[in-house]
Amino acid sequence: MKPFRVLFIALAFAGLAVPIQAKDMVVKEPPESLSKYYPPQSKQPKWIQQMHKMSTHFGGVFVNLKEKDFENVDKHANKLVEEYKKTSEMVPEWEDYFDVKAAEEFAAAAKTHDIAKAGKASGGLGRTCGKCHAENEVSVWAKFHWPSFHKIKVTDPISEKEIEFDEYMGSISSSFKGVTVNFSEGQYGRAAKALKIFKSRFMELKSTCSKCHAMQDVKRFYVGSDADTAFAGMSRELNADKPNPGKFWKNIGLLGKTGCKHCHLVHRTNSFIQEMWEKPE
Missing domain, CATH: 1.20.120 (Four Helix Bundle (Hemerythrin (Met), subunit A))
Structure with missing residues (x-):
């Protein structure tokens, strides 16, 4: 059945995407524990900043693989795992969305410096991101990023x-x-x-x-x-x-x-x- 709407979590230059269909989208109030990472409880919007960190390191792997800058490939791969683990512990209600093993497997594949292997390994990691985004991203933006x-x-x-x-x-x-x-x-x-x-x-x-x-x-x-x-x-x-x-x-x-x-x-x-x-x- 053709989905009414498809969201793609772009997997950088690997040429892959994780499709999220309209039926997967959910709008529900985010857990209260997330509030401490946004104003007024936090001076900075720490949660979205954490998302940007992971996105930057994930993209950094493919940018540098394409440019054959393997030293920075390894740095971004290691930092991605570090930030992913940190993020997985920030909101207890969302810990099941995370798969640290998938992040580690992606990092290991990236450090082979083979872009095809990295692309293939990114699928498991991308699915964890896609599921969380489908079920929470709209709600988080509505509650914490949109003035009331x-x-x-x-x-x-x-x-x-x-x-x-x-x-x-x-x-x-x-x-x-x-x-x-x-x-x-x-x-x-x-x-x-x-x-x-x-x-x-x-x-x-x-x-x-x-x-x-x-x-x-x-x-x-x-x-x-x-x-x-x-x-x-x-x-x-x-x-x-x-x-x-x-x-x-x-x-x-x-x-x-x-x-x-x-x-x-x-x-x-x-x-x-x-x-x-x-x-x-």
Whole structure:
């Protein structure tokens, strides 16, 4: 059966890969013991740094085999085993993912300086990495590398009260419905009033986005020129003697596709995952 998605753990220059199918992917909350290797418990993200160390030494073996720098092949092979053993002891709940013997066998093959033997021996080691990544990588990134919206506070420009981000998004949604429902009913005066509230709340997201997106260009990606154009177009139609429904709904679509949808595509999946983990049992 052809997999819907295949992840490949690239085995450097050996020309091999370990396929991980969609059915192998799991999203579950990482063990609490992993937290001590990430902020705020740790100043540095030690776990991902450990991953980079192993990846560098694994890649270093093949880089140097290809360049026939056998002294550095041996150094990287030895360091890989050292870091692999260290990593295997960091999270007790994950110790079964590791196969130190497979790492040692790979290192021994690498030190024969035969790239074909090293490539063949890398398969066993690659499978241990692939299984752990399939079952944990998405969850680790969602929990430790993705900022949580659920910790953000927003000052509502309408009520002037500080509220939770989720509640604020609900307020934006309600304001939006006030615009679209009233326009659909031909209540253009009410729609115009609702639009002012909706625009005020929507554009406030520029400062909210600044909590993570410090660069102006990034902030304006979601709440930028397209949003300005859409709001101006909607306002123009609502103030016209005879609003043009086609133009009005076109601007609604512009705002939805370039603002709401773009942001949701990037952020919402991780937010859903985090929300489930942060809810009290």
